[in-house]
Structure formats: C-alpha cells, structure tokens
Amino acid sequence: MERVNKILNNRQYLSYMSEIEQNEKDRIFCRHNISHSLDVARIAALMAADEGIHIDRELIYAAALLHDIGRAKTADNHREKSWELAEDILISCGFSDEERTEIKYAIIYHGDENSSDESSFRGIFCKADKLSRNCFMCRAKKECYWNADKKNLYIRV
Numbered sequence: 001m002e003r004v005n006k007i008l009n010n011r012q013y014l015s016y017m018s019e020i021e022q023n024e025k026d027r028i029f030c031r032h033n034i035s036h037s038l039d040v041a042r043i044a045a046l047m048a049a050d051e052g053i054h055i056d057r058e059l060i061y062a063a064a065l066l067h068d069i070g071r072a073k074t075a076d077n078h079r080e081k082s083w084e085l086a087e088d089i090l091i092s093c094g095f096s097d098e099e100r101t102e103i104k105y106a107i108i109y110h111g112d113e114n115s116s117d118e119s120s121f122r123g124i125f126c127k128a129d130k131l132s133r134n135c136f137m138c139r140a141k142k143e144c145y146w147n148a149d150k151k152n153l154y155i156r157v
C-alpha cells in the first residue's frame with residue numbers, strides 16, 4: 001500500500017481534502033471526508049472478494065481516496081473534476097498509465113446507476129460508494145434526495 005500512503009501525504013490531495021472540509025462544514029447530508037473514502041475502499045474490497053473479482057487493492061484504495069476530490073472545486077460535476085484532478089496525484093504517486101486509466105474509470109462512473117450492475121471494478125466501486133452511507137442512522141434522512149429504495153436502511157455488507 002506504499003503508493004496509497006503516498007496519496008495520503010500528497011500536498012495537492014491534502015489541500016483538496018481541506019477545501020472539501022471547509023465547503024461542507026455546515027452540510028447536514030453525508031460528507032466527503034477520509035472516513036467516507038475508507039468506507040468505500042473497504043466495502044469495495046469486500047465485494048470484490050465476495051464476487052471473486054481480482055482487483056489490485058492499491059487501485060481500489062487509490063480510487064476511493066480520489067473519487068470525490070472534485071468536490072473541492074465544484075458540487076455539480078464533481079466526478080469529471082475528480083477525474084481531472086486525480087491525474088497529477090496518481091502520476092506523482094507512481095501509478096502507471098494503465099493503472100491510472102482503471103482508477104479514473106472507477107472515479108468517473110461512481111455515480112452512474114447503469115454501472116452499478118456490472119461485475120467489474122467500476123461496478124463494484126459504484127455500489128460501494130452508495131453502500132458506504134449509513135442512512136439508517138442519518139439525522140437528515142427526511143431531507144435527503146435519495147429515493148427510499150436507494151437508501152441503506154440496514155447493513156448489507
């Protein structure tokens with residue numbers, strides 16, 4: 001996990017994460033902090049193991065750490081922005097062209113409902129992002145825009 005730990009110490013990454021923290025300080029809905037990223041990584045890793053799909057653990061964690069960084073700059077198109085901002089960080093942390101492509105596909109598709117049915121890295125990643133949210137204990141449950149069938153009302157994984 002050496003390269004993943006490099007991301008954690010990357011100056012750009014840390015500055016995006018503190019911008020997000022600042023932007024979300026009064027947010028009543030789910031936040032996009034390090035706990036969310038690690039929940040996504042761990043759930044995706046469990047799901048990959050359950051589904052018997054081999055995905056390098058470092059790629060899962062790298063995608064999880066970076067998938068919402070675009071929120072530092074925009075709330076509207078954050079997936080595209082995350083895709084864009086991830087590139088320099090991934091290069092400086094030693095990810096190859098091929099690895100960056102895989103990670104960035106997981107990032108760009110993480111909110112795409114159609115991807116979540118796929119038995120692939122990006123499909124699992126998309127599901128893990130949604131499953132990471134603890135709707136069953138959320139104080140903003142009533143105000144949340146998620147449909148009832150999308151909310152996690154019990155623990156699934």
Ligand SMILES: [Fe+2]
Nearest residue numbers: 067068110111
């Ligand atoms: Fe997101």
Ligand SMILES: [Fe+2]
Nearest residue numbers: 036067068129
């Ligand atoms: Fe997310």
